[in-house]
Amino acid sequence: MKAMVQVVLCRCCIEVSKLLDMERLQKVASESNNVVSTVAVDAVCDGRNLAPVMAEAKLKEVDRAVVLACHKKDISPAVVKAYRRAGVNEYLVEFVNIREEVVLPHMGDHESAQKKAETKLRAAISRAVLLSPLEKLTEQMATRNVVIIGAGVAGQAAASEAARTGAHTILLEKTGRSLKAPGVILPHSQVVGAKGYGGNFTLRIRAGEKSEDLGAAAVVVATGGGWTSLRGPLAKAVKDAMPLYRFYEVLLSGSPPNGPVVIVDTPDPVGKTVRVQDYAWDETLETVIELKKKHPDTLVTVVFQEMRAFGLSELAYKEAADIGVRFVRYDRNGSPKVDPKQPNTLTVKDLSLGEVLSIRFGTLVFASIPPNEDNKLLADALRISMTADGGTRRGSIQRWPVTTPKPGVFVCGSALFPKSKAEAKVEGQAAGAMAGAFVMRGVVEYGGVVAEVTQDKCSACLTCVRTCPYEAPFIGTASKAEIRIQACQGCGMCVGICPSKAIELRNYTDEQIMTETRTLLGGDF
Amino acid sequence: MIVAKRKPLGEIAEMLASYKKVTVIGCRSCVAICLAGGEKEVKMLVSALKIRNRKEGKRQDFEGLVVERQCEKEWVKEVEDKILGSDITLSMACSLGAQTIGDMYPKHLTFPGLNTGIFGVPEEQGVWSEKCVGCGDCIIHTTGGICPISRCAKSMLNGPCGGSADRKCEVNLEVECAWAAIYDRLKLQNRLDLIERITPAKDWSTSHSGGRRVFVREDAKLTQHQKKGKEVVL
Numbered sequence: 153m154k155a156m157v158q159v160v161l162c163r164c165c166i167e168v169s170k171l172l173d174m175e176r177l178q179k180v181a182s183e184s185n186n187v188v189s190t191v192a193v194d195a196v197c198d199g200r201n202l203a204p205v206m207a208e209a210k211l212k213e214v215d216r217a218v219v220l221a222c223h224k225k226d227i228s229p230a231v232v233k234a235y236r237r238a239g240v241n242e243y244l245v246e247f248v249n250i251r252e253e254v255v256l257p258h259m260g261d262h263e264s265a266q267k268k269a270e271t272k273l274r275a276a277i278s279r280a281v282l283l284s285p286l287e288k289l290t291e292q293m294a295t296r297n298v299v300i301i302g303a304g305v306a307g308q309a310a311a312s313e314a315a316r317t318g319a320h321t322i323l324l325e326k327t328g329r330s331l332k333a334p335g336v337i338l339p340h341s342q343v344v345g346a347k348g349y350g351g352n353f354t355l356r357i358r359a360g361e362k363s364e365d366l367g368a369a370a371v372v373v374a375t376g377g378g379w380t381s382l383r384g385p386l387a388k389a390v391k392d393a394m395p396l397y398r399f400y401e402v403l404l405s406g407s408p409p410n411g412p413v414v415i416v417d418t419p420d421p422v423g424k425t426v427r428v429q430d431y432a433w434d435e436t437l438e439t440v441i442e443l444k445k446k447h448p449d450t451l452v453t454v455v456f457q458e459m460r461a462f463g464l465s466e467l468a469y470k471e472a473a474d475i476g477v478r479f480v481r482y483d484r485n486g487s488p489k490v491d492p493k494q495p496n497t498l499t500v501k502d503l504s505l506g507e508v509l510s511i512r513f514g515t516l517v518f519a520s521i522p523p524n525e526d527n528k529l530l531a532d533a534l535r536i537s538m539t540a541d542g543g544t545r546r547g548s549i550q551r552w553p554v555t556t557p558k559p560g561v562f563v564c565g566s567a568l569f570p571k572s573k574a575e576a577k578v579e580g581q582a583a584g585a586m587a588g589a590f591v592m593r594g595v596v597e598y599g600g601v602v603a604e605v606t607q608d609k610c611s612a613c614l615t616c617v618r619t620c621p622y623e624a625p626f627i628g629t630a631s632k633a634e635i636r637i638q639a640c641q642g643c644g645m646c647v648g649i650c651p652s653k654a655i656e657l658r659n660y661t662d663e664q665i666m667t668e669t670r671t672l673l674g675g676d677f
Numbered sequence: 678m679i680v681a682k683r684k685p686l687g688e689i690a691e692m693l694a695s696y697k698k699v700t701v702i703g704c705r706s707c708v709a710i711c712l713a714g715g716e717k718e719v720k721m722l723v724s725a726l727k728i729r730n731r732k733e734g735k736r737q738d739f740e741g742l743v744v745e746r747q748c749e750k751e752w753v754k755e756v757e758d759k760i761l762g763s764d765i766t767l768s769m770a771c772s773l774g775a776q777t778i779g780d781m782y783p784k785h786l787t788f789p790g791l792n793t794g795i796f797g798v799p800e801e802q803g804v805w806s807e808k809c810v811g812c813g814d815c816i817i818h819t820t821g822g823i824c825p826i827s828r829c830a831k832s833m834l835n836g837p838c839g840g841s842a843d844r845k846c847e848v849n850l851e852v853e854c855a856w857a858a859i860y861d862r863l864k865l866q867n868r869l870d871l872i873e874r875i876t877p878a879k880d881w882s883t884s885h886s887g888g889r890r891v892f893v894r895e896d897a898k899l900t901q902h903q904k905k906g907k908e909v910v911l
Contacts, residue, residue, distance in 0.1 A: 651709045
């Protein structure tokens, strides 16, 4: 049966830029025998604009589509919903990111932008023709448990919100401190292992000497930052040293700082290459400027190994220097030290002067603090990824700030990166509400773009089993690999490594990828 | 399993340079599992050779395929027309596979695409280590389950030698001294008395010497009568 493709061109991305020729793109689309409809729409992200497109889709009996607009993440919810209503499977809609891949990188270069847009359109049509409709399956969740790991500010807020949705909350706390939160509270307990997938996790909980399994439909990671006990020699030598966020709170309260202020990048700098989170520098510069403006007489020194102040922060750096903030750079051979016998003096070798400076201070502040070491163990157990800074990685800072890329696992508070109590609380509430809503759905969706084994080709060599980060492949009763579809995230690692080419990712088969690539290269390969 | 490694692309390209039509045949057994000659490696090699030819402006026809076990005639027979229809066959199996094809079609050229290496164990993904050399007379029950023939640089039967220091071998400081490992294992098993026992010189006649070795299982061999009943003549 012939594939019936509809090509949708978003005016917002194509015409507004004045870079691309809409008519020529329409002509390119019509060159393909499979394209039965080409429509231009004002902004595809607005569902209301899609009504005439869908009317045309039904009229022309369209069964698949190519959409030229901006990032798939921005537009796919509206577009996929509309097509689903028009009877088109969501996996048969192919997106081309014209804005970020053509318009933005080729500003002012009409010819190459047009050529690239046309090539990408041809490639997307060639791929769309080969796509297969895929279905999502559902499975009942075994429990309504939301397990919240960590009972700090964020964790308690998450428990309250999750409980309001009707989910059963279980709050795990590493210490034995007394807590007020709804649901079950397990003090002195930690997650040491996890199996399963969103909707049906089995967590291994260790409480003191005992270990037991706990079923969970969703998990909220609220492990906090590492600063509840500041580690490192500087923190040890100076008892009242504080992290930046706490100093900022002092500053907001209006009381003047205690004596000269020294801000060091980390409490543990000795003999090390220090790498702190980028945002720490934005916040440090913001804080010192405010400090200098409020209390101009305070002596402020920032001691750092490597400062990365991007974008407008560079101006902030200049402003800070202009209003009298001292910046002292050091390297691993001249790390800052505080002699515990003289807890008011910091010595550091200034890299520019080549001299050792003694800086007297009343307040010692750390721009950054080491991340919670539990995060790594937990990330291994839950198989979620981490940032280079040692925090938990989230879905998207704008769209899904408290989700992780793994369905059913949410994250909030300082497990992401150090933040204030107020922020941690808001994030905890958001994560709790999302986890509760996830659990109360009662079913998990899975499938779609997942790996599939051609068992005749499988040698049961275990390579996929060893490679998969999600424990999706296993060797089944037929002594051949099988994929636990619920666990499969569609990453394709097993597909790439399988020595017998026995595994394929649905809708990313060799044929589909090669056809698309060939078209991108002008069909001559 | 038998562990092999693909020859460098340049060497393979040079081998095949003067032949127009090339059939590349992989094997789905040991060499597939050790990521050297399965379907993926065959397809990757064919792609690499095509790209190389294109860059150099040469033309050759390549076809890649895999058989279940290239060391067995029945499986090779299944792709006979592909083999004989080409100018040369590049075997992506171990040398056993290459020689099976070579013996079956002696006039046809069959070249090796892999360097056959060791009897190895996957220590982790992508790492195989040698633990047996097929000497034909296994003694690991006396050495704590660790083979000194393959794992000791000197294949010593009564080790360690004077070159063992800090558990490392003097031949290569990266390599663990096999006899240090044997000592630890025997100690763990409470059988340290074995290390004091002198093992006399080994009977190497079962090992690789005096031409190729043939293993025969008389009771499994087909009789002349049974063979006659077979239709397929290989």
